[in-house]
Amino acid sequence: MTENRRFLLRRRPDGDPVRDDFELVSAPVPSPPPGGFVMRNHYCSIDPAMRGWMDDEPSYMPPIALDDPVRATTVGVVHASDNDDYAVGQWVMGLNAIEEYSVVTPGHFTAPVDVEAVDSPTRFLTAMGAVSLTAYFGMTDVAKPKAGETLCVTGAAGAVGSVVGQIGKIHGCRVIGIAGGAEKCRRLTEDYSFDVAIDYRGKDIEELRAEIAQAAPDGLDMVFENVGSPIMEAEVFNLATHARIVLCGLISEYNAEERVGLRNLWQLIVHQATIHGFLIADYAPRFPEGGAKIMEWVREGKLRIDEDVQEGIENSYDTFMRLFSGANEGKQILKLP
Template sequence: MAENRRFILQRRPSGTPAAEDFALVSEPLPELADGQFLIRNHYASLDPAMRGWMDDAPSYMPPIPLGTPVRASTVGEIVASKSAEFPVGAWVSGLNAIEEYSIGMAGGFSQIVDISIVPSPTNFLSVLGAVGMTAYFGYLEVCQPKPGDVVLVSGAAGAVGSLVGQIARIKGASKIIGIAGGPEKCARLIERYGYDAAIDYRGKSVDQLTAAIAAEAPDGVNAIFENVGGDILDAELNNLAMHARIGLCGLISEYNNPGEKTGARNIWQLIVKRATMQGLLVADYVPRFGEGITEMAGWLREGRLVFDEHVDEGIDNALPAFLRLFSGTNDGKMILKLS
């Protein structure tokens, strides 16, 4: 019987996850029940949200139970099936775990994907997966773009942020400003992703960040796509245009904070500028993924979108690959090749 290697959460992290929080185990594959199918996971998506799932805290999804594999989106091939809807040989993407094999069920989280329409199956974990749909629906539905907007994106060189800036261009923004860490990422924002301006947040205080944003947007910012939080969000709040819209996608600067969360201190500016800040979760738009994938795929064919993927290999490299998200050493959507 085949063995299944699984990346197990064995202790809840305090601050930055450590090797002692996890275990790599091999377990025999169970027999399939009627309606189930066996997925050979080829790739797993590594995302900042996974850090929150490791905590025993209220969230939009239950915490990962200790002793079970770390939850993750995967793409892979069906190698055995007792479901007529999911035949052997089909490729599927869905929410599974960092493990070499996952068991799916008809009516569950997996959906069949056509890998013949993309250069790599990994694209269903990046531009045509939850990442791309987060950028697409988060910007269009939550930020409510208007022609001529001045748009600001934090975490702009990341998998989601890099796409948001390009979608903003397609939808008629007059100026797109990105915030990223380090000169290389700032250069990539302009040279590859089409941003008009890039601000390096490293080494800057809230006041310095406030001034840097104001220099690029003297009349304020109309739409903000927020991925970082902390001091960056505080500086953004100091630069709102009247009736600005903020889409709150993530707060990556606080995910590994073992103490109390800092929170935003300039919320008062929402009142001053009659602005709105709304949380966004891509799960709300799953029924509309077909719509988003169709339009994003069209933009790709037309050469209006570019994207990058950073693929590390081996399930035994799961932790260092995951930690790249917080050190900023990944160049594109972080993906782990399992097979």
């Protein structure tokens, strides 16, 4: 190939992203920089966090610069190299962008991968990628589940939430999942072994509060939060004493013009609860440990990880927006054939 198609951020979204916020352009295939290499991206991880990177606001990562390609974790093959540690043809993953070819300077997020050890290279974006590792370390290191405790997961049918709930079951917990729609709730109980599935659609906070109370009469020992208010408020009203909240995401507020936040924060005092803002980046040195354990559970049939693979860089916008409509069924991935 002689061209590099790139999905650029042309303007910062105001609320829901629209097509005109982005542009697909073609450029020459780049050459490797000194000490670096050029990677041919085969698969891109499409994640809710990308929406936050599009805003010009302080965050844990710098915003995507206008006219730059949209940042994404990718897995692919070394196309050209000026680095002896990364030979042409070698499979690699790293934090790059939605583009067919990325210029890579090896660093914190770049690592070679062994595709012979997995059934698909996409596993490095799912089972052995940041999504499953977020669930693994968020549960084992922060929530610290104990057998007999009750865990509530929001965004439970999503890529992170579905793994969180299954890890809770592996540790002997009662698991309640909150998701949108009958089909997603069916998947929670039938595919992921959740004990209870609650459909939030069409319900106000009082109805959700009552359903959670019925599912967890002794309160929630753990909450793994991916969505935010008002669902989170209903959970907080149902905490057990010394409950632990892992605050992983707030997808309900990413496109909002005004962010509501948690209006019943005082309940954390009432229940002597803790809330922990969680980012996976701190655990990068331990990724091999987490990935090995996750693949062990997958091989043992204890953990199911679904992938939703859409194809074609020309479908980047539609694939990204599937995250916010709830159309994705599993970890959202974009294949660049």
